[in-house]
Amino acid sequence: MRITALQPQVNNPDRVNVAVDGQFLLGVHALLVYQMGLKVDQELTPEQLAQLREGEAQQQAVERALGFLALRPRSREEIRRYLRRKDTPSELIDAVLERLEQLELVNDRDFTTFWVESRDRFSPRGARALKSELRMKGVKREVVDELVSSEQDEERVEEAARKKAQMLARQPGMDYTTFARRLGSFLQRRGFNYDITTRTVRALWKELREETPGEDDVPE
Numbered sequence: 001m002r003i004t005a006l007q008p009q010v011n012n013p014d015r016v017n018v019a020v021d022g023q024f025l026l027g028v029h030a031l032l033v034y035q036m037g038l039k040v041d042q043e044l045t046p047e048q049l050a051q052l053r054e055g056e057a058q059q060q061a062v063e064r065a066l067g068f069l070a071l072r073p074r075s076r077e078e079i080r081r082y083l084r085r086k087d088t089p090s091e092l093i094d095a096v097l098e099r100l101e102q103l104e105l106v107n108d109r110d111f112t113t114f115w116v117e118s119r120d121r122f123s124p125r126g127a128r129a130l131k132s133e134l135r136m137k138g139v140k141r142e143v144v145d146e147l148v149s150s151e152q153d154e155e156r157v158e159e160a161a162r163k164k165a166q167m168l169a170r171q172p173g174m175d176y177t178t179f180a181r182r183l184g185s186f187l188q189r190r191g192f193n194y195d196i197t198t199r200t201v202r203a204l205w206k207e208l209r210e211e212t213p214g215e216d217d218v219p220e
Helices: 030-036 046-069 076-085 090-102 108-122 127-136 141-147 150-169 176-189 194-211
Strands: 003-008 015-020 023-029
Touching (some): 023 030, 030 046, 046 090, 076 090, 108 127, 108 141, 108 150, 127 141, 176 194
Antiparallel strands (some): 003 015
8 A cells, every 4th residue: 555645634634645656544633643654655554554553543532532521630540430431432532531641631639629619619518428429430539538637627617608698697587497407418428427516507507597597596
């Protein structure tokens, strides 16, 4: 097989149409052509053709993973699961993950930091919930335990509770028992333990009642 044309595709100049013996053979990423040093009039061996096909399959899987990563950072396991859903062969998935790590686009420690910071900013949760979420995303337990602790739960719980508490306190006829039950359940679903939840509920009720006096006091 003799290469008779290497033509950039009209709609995607990053891809090249390869023709052999005057006939179209396949389209591949331009990077593969460059890496293999392919040129017009060069003989294309069966081994090189197999390398081209394998390289193209891997490049397509990498681009699929990059599209997935464009939405937000991902854990290794999230990417693995995504590529499996796209029927990517397991050997290709391993190669893609290795490539992404080399490009510093996948790192479970960085992902864990991103996830915790994102939750703290937009939807605070306790350490228990954060650890559960990260383990569900395939982050190894030792990484999660190292980077996520309950020491910041005291700060997180007030941020998580305040908006919900204000909404509950504005409801007509709201008493402490109902307030505590609803806010406490909300905070426990967010992964905060009983002690922190109880202290926070009491503190917020007292604070909000001071703003609207005359309502029920906190039971002793």
